[in-house]
Every structure is written in C-alpha cells, then in structure tokens.
Amino acid sequence: MSDLRVRFAPSPTGYLHVGGARTALFNWLLARKLGGTFILRIEDTDVERSTQASIDAILQAMEWLGLNWDEGPFYQTENFDLYRGYVQKLLEGGKAYKCYCTAEELEAKREQAMKEGRKPKYDGTCRERDEQPADRPFVVRFRAPQAGEVAFDDLIKGRIAFPAEELDDLIIQRSDGTPTYNFCVVIDDAIMKITTVIRGDDHVNNTPRQIQLYEALGFPVPRFAHVPMILGDDKARLSKRHGATSVMAYRDMGFLPEALLNYLVRLGWSHGDDEIFSREEMIQKFDINNIGRSASVFNTDKLLWLNAHYIKNGDPLRLAGLLAPHLAKRGIDPQGGPEMAAVVKTLQERAQTLEEMADRAVFFFKAPDSYDEAALAKFDKEHLRAVFDAVADKLATAGVATAAEIDALFKEICADKGWKMGQVGQPVRIALSGGTQAPGIGEIVVTLGIDETVRRIARARGSVAA
C-alpha cells in the first residue's frame, strides 16, 4: 500500500459522460497500479442543479465499468460547516473579504472589459472597503496575491506558469452562504489528503487559483495531472450532438464494459503498439507519463472493433447473460428455445455489439414468419421442393449430432443429387432463418435441433408448394 491518494469527483448534474469515465479510469489505474487509494467524491455544492437521479446514474455507471472505489462516496454538501469555518479563518486573517457588488454590476463590468479587449477580471472594488453594511447581501472573495507567478509541474503537460496578476479575487462563498467549487475542492482535497489530482484539461486555468488557496490555507499543494479533452469528429468538445456520450448509453447499445474501458484507456494513452488490454494488463502497464498532451477525437469505429474483439473472445455463458435484456427488448423469451450459450457461440464472430447479436439471434427462438423473397427467387420452385425434401428426409433419418457431421451430410446430398453447395445451403438457410445472412448451416441445425429444423423446412416446403 503506497500513500498515493487520488480521487474522482464528478458533479451530479447529469449522467456519467465518457470523458469523465476516462478521467475516473486514469485515477483508478494509477491507484491500482501503485497500491494507492481511489476515492469517490460527489461535488454537489450546486444545490440547484444536483440531483439524486444523477448520483445514482453515476454510481451505476462506475459499477458497470468496474471502477471500484476505496473510500466514499463523500458528498460536499455534508461538509458545508467545514467550508464555512475555513472561510471564516481566511476572513479573519485578512486573506478574504466581503464583496457587496451585485451580480448585475459584475456582469456589466465583465462585458465592458471584454469589449475593451481586457481580461474580464474582478476590478477589486470591495478589496479595500472599510465599512461593512450589515443589511446588504455579500459574497466572500479570496484576496488573491497579485505579485510574481504561480507555476506547477503538471504530470502530463509539464510546467505551466501563470502571471499572478492574471488571477482575480474569486468568490469562495456565495451570497446565500454556500461555498463555491474552487474553494471546496481545495478544502476537500486537502482534508482527504489527496496527493495527486488527476482531472480534465478544462481545469488547468483553475489550478493556479487553487494553489494560491492551498498556500493561504497552509495546506500542502498536491501534484496535478490534467488529462486532455475528448473531441467529436469536428474537433469540438465531445457532446450529445456528436452522438452518445453517456456511459450507460453505450451499455444499452450493446457494448461490453471491457471494450469501452479498453477504448478509453487507449484514447490519449499508449503502451508501444499494444491495442488490447485486459483489466490486469492495463493496471500493469499503466504509466501516467505515457498520457499524451493533446486532445483526441472519439472514434466509434475503433470502439466497435474492440467490442467485436471482446464479443468474439468472450465467455459464451457470460455473454448469454448480457444478451438477455437485448432479446427481451425484442419480445423474445429464450425459455424453451435453444441454449442461449449455444446461440451466442454461433454469433460471436458475427456481431459487433450485443444489439446486433440480438437481432441475429431472434430467429433461433422464433421461426421466420416470412422468407427473403428475392433470395428465394434465385431458385426455381421445383428445385426448392427437391432440396427441402432431400434435406428433411436425410436429416430425419441420419442420426447426426455435430455441426461437422451435418455439414458432411449436406455434402453427401450434393454429391448424390449433383447439386452445388450453394444450391442447397442457401435455400435451407432461408428456410431456417428467413434470410441469407446467418451462421453456417451445420451450426444452425445443431443449435436449433433436428426436430425444429425439420419442422421449419416443412413449413418452407409448404410455402413453395406448387
């Protein structure tokens, strides 16, 4: 057990987004790799926007991905008294002050500054204010040191420095008395003894302000690692507009958690030319130094490829369990049909997602109620009837049991009748599945069972009866 302590701190204002999941993953990996502690903290200081539904959704997504945490979940709303105490401490030490400017005034000043090409920074109106009107609402601002520069060595991006005069007096307590984000993170990270803060790139600008806060409060400053953003195809920050961004949406689309994890870890991180990483390999090979400095574009094709890989190599029994809800969605009750695992085996090399697998699996549980007419039309009816008769007859009497034996049986029929494999296989495939895109004949027959196979062939035979 090392003394490394990291945390993932989502705000519960929505579902867990893939970008957040990747940040969580990197935190988790570092903790697991080094034997540190991974903490989950819910940043719910924005009481307006935080919801219990979001909290549940985030927790559920973390669990689905298997990103287990060692401590927490902690909630910032439970620490309000603590934050208030520190605000008081800064106020007493002259490191913070009350500001009576109204939101409207500030907004106007901000616009004005932008228009004049200046950085919209708080102008310090209340910084040196003496009188403290008891009857007016106020916020508490941190008195940010204005001299020198604030720099830190980012574990991913290297040294980043900001001139102190760029940093303004940020609000640490709202007029309703609640503390703000930048203040809470600092207190929490300090109290929880976080040693390494791994978070999204969009926080680099907050970092120097937070460092000033750590210093003002007398807390040790942690190490920082800012992971680059995930972009959409148009290189703009990934959003719903680009497609699904919710982790759980990927589950619903039939992705496996290990595929999403593998995809996410390779997005911005690499280990030589390796592409496939099991959970254990990720932990073993993870190194924060190999996280890239630039943003990366989310590419669904590659995710699909990985998902196909994990489906292809997954345990049929486990996949069967994961497939069940997708079948249910299609009104299929696998009870009484072929073994789910057997069905999965025939489809593992043919499906990129569980959704696709479910689509392709339907016919195993429900005989086709129509046939692909165009495909059937390639054969004349007489030939069709002859094929169905020959196959049904042979199957019913041959006593074959394996896919290989069944395939051999078909070859036999072809030899006997002088047919080509395509002339026999295709009609039978249509009779059994309704279409032409299906597993090998032997596999289908063995999975469906001889009885059901013969029944379906008879039905197809009936539909082409003269």
Add this chain to the structure above:
RNA sequence: GUCCCCUUCGUCUAGCCCGGCCCAGGACACCGCCCUUUCACGGCGGCGACACCGGUUCAAAUCCGGUAGGGGACGCCA
C-alpha cells in the same frame, strides 16, 4: 479580446526528453486479393502523416525561434 494549452496517416497513436537505426512503425477505417454454402472471422497486400517558415548541425519528426491553425478558461457552474 486576454490568458493557458495543443499540433506525426481520415482517426487513435509509436518515435521526440537522450538528433543519425525513420525517404517515419502499429491499430481502426477504406480499397484489392485469398479463404468460403450466405453473413462474418481470418490471412495477405495497398492507400495514407512529421502544420508552415526560418535557424543550429555533417545530419532534425526529434533542438531553437517565429507564423498559422485548433482547443480550453475567463460564472454568486463544476
């Protein structure tokens, strides 16, 4: 606008710190061929990038400077 960050095939990336092994390697996608009773899997091959301009050097994707482009932040959101 101001500040911060980023820039290798369409995409994810290796290489960059410690210049030569790189007329740049792998993967996804795409194209072609092979395998094949369908659909897939698989195998083989192809296409395809060091943003640009200068400098340093015998030698630069790798070092230095500038330019351009992209992203992020600038909130009593997190």
